[in-house]
Amino acid sequence: MPITRKRQIIKSETDIIVALSKLRTMLEGVGFGELQISSSVTAASELLRNIEKYAGSGWVQFDVMTDSRGPYLEFTATDHGPGIADPEQAMADHFSSSGTLGLGLPGVKRMVDDFTLSSDIGVGTTASFKLWKG
Ligand SMILES: Nc1ncnc2c1ncn2[C@@H]1O[C@H](COP(=O)(O)OP(=O)(O)OP(=O)(O)O)[C@@H](O)[C@H]1O
Numbered sequence: 434m435p436i437t438r439k440r441q442i443i444k445s446e447t448d449i450i451v452a453l454s455k456l457r458t459m460l461e462g463v464g465f466g467e468l469q470i471s472s473s474v475t476a477a478s479e480l481l482r483n484i485e486k487y488a489g490s491g492w493v494q495f496d497v498m499t500d501s502r503g504p505y506l507e508f509t510a511t512d513h514g515p516g517i518a519d520p521e522q523a524m525a526d527h528f529s530s531s532g533t534l535g536l537g538l539p540g541v542k543r544m545v546d547d548f549t550l551s552s553d554i555g556v557g558t559t560a561s562f563k564l565w566k567g
């Protein structure tokens with residue numbers, strides 16, 4: 434059962450800042466600790482910056498849900514950009530098609546629970562994760 438839900442279009446740096454701020458407020462509102470909040474916001478920031486950088490635009494949705502382990506964040510970022518030819522390679526440390534560090538996606542995977550990346554060339558990319566309040 435969703436406790437709260439936010440859904441937002443991402444097409445500019447301002448949209449990213451607004452989304453990250455709403456995410457922080459939502460997590461504070463349900464009592465997440467600072468460690469979980471900063472992991473969530475950092476992971477979200479990497480995924481949304483990839484949307485801006487590679488796809489130009491997309492959208493984000495986040496909910497706080499609850500299960501037997503307690504409250505958790507469920508986060509999804511989607512775009513209809515060029516897609517990723519080899520998602521497994523994109524997840525490897527230091528792989529970058531743009532000459533930057535290539536630590537975004539592997540960093541996200543290490544920071545969150547249940548990270549998934551699905552992508553099809555010419556269709557787009559969806560990245561999701563969960564993070565329990567702990
Ligand atoms: N939304 C996306 N659409 C298309 N390609 C993407 C997307 N997100 C990531 N990629 C591809 O996956 C690669 C790895 O992404 P990752 O975020 O790990 O590194 P980076 O963005 O290149 O560098 P960094 O995030 O460290 O600045 C990217 O270089 C790009 O080729």
Ligand SMILES: [Mg+2]
Nearest residue numbers: 479483537538
């Ligand atoms: Mg990146």
